[in-house]
Amino acid sequence: MDVNAVNISDIETPAVLIDLDKVEANLKRTQDYADAHGVKLRPHIKTHKLPRFARRQIELGAVGITVQKLGEAEVMADAGITDIFLPYNILGEAKLKRLAALHRRVTIRATADSPETVAGLSATFAGAQKPLEVMVECDTGMGRCGVQSPQAALELAKLIDGSPGLSFAGLMTYPAAGQYAEAARWLAQGKALLTAAGLSPRIISNGGTPDLWHAHEAVVATEHRPGTYIYMDRYQVEKGVATFDDCALTVVTTVVSRPTENRAIIDAGSKALTSDTLGLTGYGRVLGYPEAVITSLSEEHGTIDLSVSTRKPAIGEKLRIVPNHCCVVSNLFDVVNLTQGEDVVETVPVAARGRVD
Amino acid sequence: MDVNAVNISDIETPAVLIDLDKVEANLKRTQDYADAHGVKLRPHIKTHKLPRFARRQIELGAVGITVQKLGEAEVMADAGITDIFLPYNILGEAKLKRLAALHRRVTIRATADSPETVAGLSATFAGAQKPLEVMVECDTGMGRCGVQSPQAALELAKLIDGSPGLSFAGLMTYPAAGQYAEAARWLAQGKALLTAAGLSPRIISNGGTPDLWHAHEAVVATEHRPGTYIYMDRYQVEKGVATFDDCALTVVTTVVSRPTENRAIIDAGSKALTSDTLGLTGYGRVLGYPEAVITSLSEEHGTIDLSVSTRKPAIGEKLRIVPNHCCVVSNLFDVVNLTQGEDVVETVPVAARGRVD
Structure with missing residues (x-):
């Protein structure tokens, strides 16, 4: 498409x-x-x-x-x-x-x-x-x-x-x-x-x-x-193999709730980011909010702790997240969006997704 | 089908x-x-x-x-x-x-x-x-x-x-x-x-x-x-809500390697069982092998510790696993097999799988 x-x-x-x-x-x-x-x-x-x-x-x-x-x-x-x-x-x-x-x-x-x-x-x-x-x-x-x-x-x-x-x-x-x-x-x-x-x-x-x-x-x-x-991912950055600027795969998500001053809830949970930690603290890096910590995931919600964040995102704001482990994210989405700069140039099915056997 | x-x-x-x-x-x-x-x-x-x-x-x-x-x-x-x-x-x-x-x-x-x-x-x-x-x-x-x-x-x-x-x-x-x-x-x-x-x-x-x-x-x-x-799952059993006998969803997997006396590798990893622990130790219950512990998952491999198992499964043996969290498993498979007794009576697509938004 x-x-x-x-x-x-x-x-x-x-x-x-x-x-x-x-x-x-x-x-x-x-x-x-x-x-x-x-x-x-x-x-x-x-x-x-x-x-x-x-x-x-x-x-x-x-x-x-x-x-x-x-x-x-x-x-x-x-x-x-x-x-x-x-x-x-x-x-x-x-x-x-x-x-x-x-x-x-x-x-x-x-x-x-x-x-x-x-x-x-x-x-x-x-x-x-x-x-x-x-x-x-x-x-x-x-x-x-x-x-x-x-x-x-x-x-x-x-x-x-x-x-x-x-x-x-x-x-x-x-x-x-x-x-x-x-x-x-x-x-x-x-x-x-x-x-x-x-x-x-x-x-x-x-x-x-x-x-x-x-x-x-x-x-x-x-x-x-x-x-x-x-693609690189947060784990590889933490291991010194790449920088966040090298990370080609991001999950774009919306802040759907700001129930408290220091808590943001996003519409990316374990069905989007996976519960893989690979030994890291938190479930991904929020680009533009380096102090934000994704502390927990349920299936459809991610919880972000903003206690030490100087800037705090607003309800409705879209965030881009570098996941801990990009391979498993590829397996969760039927399609991915190929981008150049700020444009989505094509949306393509993940052809080999879900090949369980 | x-x-x-x-x-x-x-x-x-x-x-x-x-x-x-x-x-x-x-x-x-x-x-x-x-x-x-x-x-x-x-x-x-x-x-x-x-x-x-x-x-x-x-x-x-x-x-x-x-x-x-x-x-x-x-x-x-x-x-x-x-x-x-x-x-x-x-x-x-x-x-x-x-x-x-x-x-x-x-x-x-x-x-x-x-x-x-x-x-x-x-x-x-x-x-x-x-x-x-x-x-x-x-x-x-x-x-x-x-x-x-x-x-x-x-x-x-x-x-x-x-x-x-x-x-x-x-x-x-x-x-x-x-x-x-x-x-x-x-x-x-x-x-x-x-x-x-x-x-x-x-x-x-x-x-x-x-x-x-x-x-x-x-x-x-x-x-x-x-x-x-x-479906119930291992988490609910551990919380006292159900018994393993109540668990309707199992992942069937094959032992693909027995590299050591006390290690079995199965063809169900995080793409099948998910890395959700929900605070439990291990990634599921192996039916028939109650002492077996699924100690780690990579995407396509699960590692089972058999140190305290009296029986140990053989290469090629199929095992049935009650996952920690059944909801996320439903989201990983394009189809599920409906069974009665030992028969698969129908294989059906998981219609609402992967509905990310």
Whole structure:
């Protein structure tokens, strides 16, 4: 839907605004950094869920994209993206069939951290025209999925290598926050073990945005998978990865109540900002009101404490908020508004929103 | 979409299951309680967002429904619901026009807690064929929207009463958790002041599910607005309002990884369970694994600590989880699966999902 030159101030709230100039600057800055250091980028599209931005990331030099769900991969393949990495254990007949269908039309690389996942993949791809490339997920400190040691990575790589229909491609990890150095050491040990065993990993895939500007320090990695960098958010600003001026995604909201001198209630609650804190105090940054603290959210209301704010917004005033975590906000809205300066230039559906499986 | 007799175990995960027998039992138990105590029910449909359940609530005796957004009201009016309460300050020309359009076709009652909201409503409805009924929102301890004292409620009621196009209808509140007695005292004081001033409130609207079984103690209230009671959730169980056996909404998920002896990773993260804790430890109850603790969520992964679990689920096993807060889960899924016993009898779109404004 083209809604030429609607001003941001005329948008119904709550709504998501995406500043196209900031998107382009964030993408270029990151691609320039990657190019300067010989790091390949494989952006995670979970942040934006929009084919146009996936295509732009590739135009600028990304080697492909990362998705977290088969449903996201299907949307992106439909949109013409041809190189997709799925860092997730795919289990069960129905999902394996969908993976096989994707494999027939694009380059898709899968992931495993257990013999069970490898067995399902092999049973599905044993008769395929081309083998499925499989990465071994490594738990380098995050405490989520992943094999627990370089030795275990080697064992699983051997299993993949010996499984009909599969080809061992390499190692992947998502480092714990701030533990990029430990993760790099882990991966280097894994690479050494694998290489000694004749299973040299072709790809070593690292991530994400919190460690973005350290990506080049993990010399063992061949690619990096940042997601949030396209929009940035309050968490990344607090971690020193970006500034509020870099943040391309904002939620525009209206002050619907000022029940007391120091309290403002906005029409953005957890259905707009999400209840993700990521360890931060408050639920977002109110632009123009740096001392305002979003202290609590119910589904449709946000409560702002203005106790230490020198300026206090009025009922009916529209505020723009940088959320703590932009990726989850993209998943809550059916559409986002693309802006240039103060104009909304286009309102677009979030094509890969709500792809739960 | 009718998917006759698909077994729950064949559902792709993550997915939402709604047990129809439990829904019916929850609705009937609550309506019976309300009838026995002469309390009118005006259920909040934010929990289910499904026209069929709104109709069923009214069939069983509810006097109307409550919605939190104009978009929800529009969906419900389209589905034939004719008595809707919107406990939200509506501001701005576009939203006021939508409110006026709803007012022309159904009985819709609005809310204000400020002269600014009253002014906007009056400007919109001054020429209307029938006046808009407006409730005064009262902050009885919740610390969200609402006038701050019974005296302030009287002042705003006078303003509404004197505003062209508007008719003062009564008082509404959402009590703070556990403060139903304080809320009832506040409302009784407000009623006394209003009555003495010749503005006797026709309706006094109270809520929600946490105080459900105390609704009859607030003798001043004329109606109660529970939402969660249709599904119940872990928060309500922890508060003693229901049992896990009453919980009609579950998220079915698959164990995708067992990286260590005491860790399971499931394919339900914050995009399925939400990061709402509501003050609880963990992100939901794993049915059949009462000692399992969902310790953290990322968007597509949930991490379960099995340290004190006697049984531990296997990779590929499907688990059913009662989420902390079922209302927000309804907003995350495009469809829900209606079940009877072990069968999925119908998969239906969540019609009022994602109605952000």
